[in-house]
Amino acid sequence: MTEKSFWKSAGMVTILLFLSRLLGFAREAAIAYRYGASVEADAYFLAASIPLILFMVFNDAVKTAFIPVYGEFHREEESNAFAFTVYVVLAIILVVVTVLMMIFAPQLMRLFAWGYEGYQFALTVKLVRIMLPGLMFMGLSGLSSGILNLKKNFFIPAIVAFPNNLVIIFAAIFLGAYFGIYALAWATLIGFALQFLVQVPAVAAHGVFKPHQLLWRHPGLKKMAILLPPVILGGVAVELKSIIDKSFATLLPEGSISALNYANKIYLLPNGILIVALLTVLYPTLVEFWAQKKVQAFKNTLRQGVGILIVLVFPMMVGLIVLRVPIVRFIFERNAFSAMDTANTAYALAFYALGLLPLGIMLLFNRVFFAMKDTITPMLFTLVTMVINIVLNWLLMGPLAHGGLALGTALSNLVGAVGMGIFVWKRIGAFGGRRLLDTFWKAGIASLVMGVIVYLVEPFLQADAFLLQALELGVIITVGAAIYFVMAYLLKIKELEAAMELLRRYFNR
Numbered sequence: 001m002t003e004k005s006f007w008k009s010a011g012m013v014t015i016l017l018f019l020s021r022l023l024g025f026a027r028e029a030a031i032a033y034r035y036g037a038s039v040e041a042d043a044y045f046l047a048a049s050i051p052l053i054l055f056m057v058f059n060d061a062v063k064t065a066f067i068p069v070y071g072e073f074h075r076e077e078e079s080n081a082f083a084f085t086v087y088v089v090l091a092i093i094l095v096v097v098t099v100l101m102m103i104f105a106p107q108l109m110r111l112f113a114w115g116y117e118g119y120q121f122a123l124t125v126k127l128v129r130i131m132l133p134g135l136m137f138m139g140l141s142g143l144s145s146g147i148l149n150l151k152k153n154f155f156i157p158a159i160v161a162f163p164n165n166l167v168i169i170f171a172a173i174f175l176g177a178y179f180g181i182y183a184l185a186w187a188t189l190i191g192f193a194l195q196f197l198v199q200v201p202a203v204a205a206h207g208v209f210k211p212h213q214l215l216w217r218h219p220g221l222k223k224m225a226i227l228l229p230p231v232i233l234g235g236v237a238v239e240l241k242s243i244i245d246k247s248f249a250t251l252l253p254e255g256s257i258s259a260l261n262y263a264n265k266i267y268l269l270p271n272g273i274l275i276v277a278l279l280t281v282l283y284p285t286l287v288e289f290w291a292q293k294k295v296q297a298f299k300n301t302l303r304q305g306v307g308i309l310i311v312l313v314f315p316m317m318v319g320l321i322v323l324r325v326p327i328v329r330f331i332f333e334r335n336a337f338s339a340m341d342t343a344n345t346a347y348a349l350a351f352y353a354l355g356l357l358p359l360g361i362m363l364l365f366n367r368v369f370f371a372m373k374d375t376i377t378p379m380l381f382t383l384v385t386m387v388i389n390i391v392l393n394w395l396l397m398g399p400l401a402h403g404g405l406a407l408g409t410a411l412s413n414l415v416g417a418v419g420m421g422i423f424v425w426k427r428i429g430a431f432g433g434r435r436l437l438d439t440f441w442k443a444g445i446a447s448l449v450m451g452v453i454v455y456l457v458e459p460f461l462q463a464d465a466f467l468l469q470a471l472e473l474g475v476i477i478t479v480g481a482a483i484y485f486v487m488a489y490l491l492k493i494k495e496l497e498a499a500m501e502l503l504r505r506y507f508n509r
Helices: 004-037 039-073 078-103 105-112 118-131 133-148 161-179 181-197 202-205 219-249 258-269 268-292 294-322 323-331 340-355 356-371 376-400 403-427 431-459 466-492 494-508
Strands: none
Touching: 004 039, 004 161, 004 181, 004 258, 004 323, 004 494, 039 078, 039 105, 039 118, 039 133, 039 181, 039 219, 039 258, 078 105, 078 219, 105 118, 118 181, 118 376, 133 181, 133 202, 133 268, 161 181, 181 258, 219 258, 219 376, 219 403, 258 268, 258 323, 258 340, 258 403, 268 294, 268 356, 294 323, 294 340, 294 356, 294 403, 294 431, 294 466, 294 494, 323 340, 323 466, 340 403, 376 403, 431 466, 431 494, 466 494
């Protein structure tokens, strides 16, 4: 992929993911409007965590293991037969897993709902049984995204969340008053199915779904069988961090799970837009460079990715901390979501935001190892950070309540990012550490200046009307971004200069 096509693809995916995440916030706002931070909302968020975690695990694991293996065969005549075989095998596995989990749903939820009893526990079990069948569709969705990304089709995988969000918004606003929290559970299941179905026509256009002979002994299946287990285990550990926070929160007062969930959604917005877009475009490029033994190009791509993350995510991290209260108030505070809910959610958001940049860097290092077909190292690091997260949650929950659970997640992300960076350096050698350090402290200074100015202005954000809140936030975010980029320009941050030069060339043409 050329530098021009990289930025074009990354820009398109970023815009689509941004629109998708905006719709995702509308979804969360609709849920907050109808259910607030109630017992039913807590039960739903905990129950939804199980299929969502498994979706993230299978989605990322299948794409991660499939892309490098399929990349070896996708130009061969039997490539579609191989892909079709993977679909069949994956569907069988997911059906078996789903049936077993539905049968043992009470035992499964007992592992996570530590503080739930009676009505709340029974409700959580019912909700998880409704949503679990969506696991099969979500796993196949990940496989479809992997095929389309390798075919350089980034558009369709980037829009899969649109119908899902629309269905949930409709159910929360129009059906929630009549069918309660069950309307949300059934809408979630339908949304899971749509994430796969919207990709079917695009995959079919490549001939994957035509009748093919099943290649049970294809060498690609053996390679995937070797790569998948550690990726799945590592993915489970990564996603378990989220549900671990919720499990600890079942021991805290009512509404703690909802506060963590709403804060987590805001904290992960930059991850879901910018970081995911960058990784989506970078990963196939890293795979190709490593397969072609272009080690220096591999290092340059990695350095470029880390540098862009630092330059763009650092100010977002500071901005989320400083503007946490007005952001939460603007998105959620209406109807069943009270001012107290805003305060609790903003409290958790401040701690979560500290881990935003380490999360992005850690996810990039994960892709680096996966591109090198090393799935063991990321798995081990993920397990270690999960254990650290559990210990920190236990230690910090007492003095900081649900804020301690968010801080435990942020600190475990930091440990994972630093540790994986050291292992990447040992594996491939230096990849521009001095330049990245220079970028880091300059971006830090620029973000600090921006944060101080925004902090001084933030007390003046007093609007009650939704549109006025949007205007105030829009103005202060725009001013903050302008201050940051002026500072970054004055400090001569190289990644910013490179991005601006590429944009200048593009528009000149």
